[in-house]
Amino acid sequence: MSHLEAVPATDAQLLRAHIQGDPDAFGELFRRHKDRMWAVAVRTTRDPEIAADAVQDGFISAFRRAESFRGDSQVTTWLHRIVVNACLDRMRRIRPTAELPEYDLADRHDRHASAEVRIDVQQALGEIPEAQRLALTLVDMQGLSVAETAQVLEVAEGTVKSRCARGRAALAELLRDRQGDGYGAAR
Structure with missing residues (x-):
């Protein structure tokens, strides 16, 4: 895998490497996309705590179901789908108690x-x-x-x-x- 170290692997290559047993490949996917998945989860759930749980659920699901990636979309699209579904699952379980996050507006000058x-x-x-x-x-x-x-x-x-x-x-x-x-x- 030395050529992957010289040239950054694509997301699809990392996912294939994960499926083939590379212990570090999925961690790299996570590092690349965790912030974007977090942002979509926070905007979807409107609650940082629920979003954090949903992102965790989503990445665990993606880790376990990597073989289900068909390659007919980008890996990021596949991850978005998994994380959005995890958000919706979490929100359905707690609805209607999910509220907007509180904002610290003390420093509003x-x-x-x-x-x-x-x-x-x-x-x-x-x-x-x-x-x-x-x-x-x-x-x-x-x-x-x-x-x-x-x-x-x-x-x-x-x-x-x-x-x-x-x-x-x-x-x-x-x-x-x-x-x-x-x-x-x-x-």
Whole structure:
């Protein structure tokens, strides 16, 4: 495997090496993708504790089921699908108690407006249907293509486009309503 040390192995090569018994290959996949999977899990679950558990569940599942990777998508798309499914499984078990994470807003001097906007967006995301939220999270926040998102969510590309469009429209309306209220100003 000395040639893999000289030239970084692709994700697919690492997954094959893992399946063939390389004890370090999956660890490298984990190191490469843990941050991105964490980000998608936090945005999907809106709870860092649940996200951490879901990422762990997802990577354990990927480790155990590596042979199930068919190679018809990128390894990252396959990992996204596994982690999103782990998030959904965790959320279904605890619903409806999952709430938005608390933000430390004690130091709001310079970031007051941007913190309020972030909170408004996070809360608005929590109010739109789950299918729309997942599509928006993967496409707009994680930068996956519509095709990759369709593979992760196991739906047609047109469905992803539709969910994104509806989700964006719903978010725009919710945010417009919040800003129109003047953040609590008397009417």
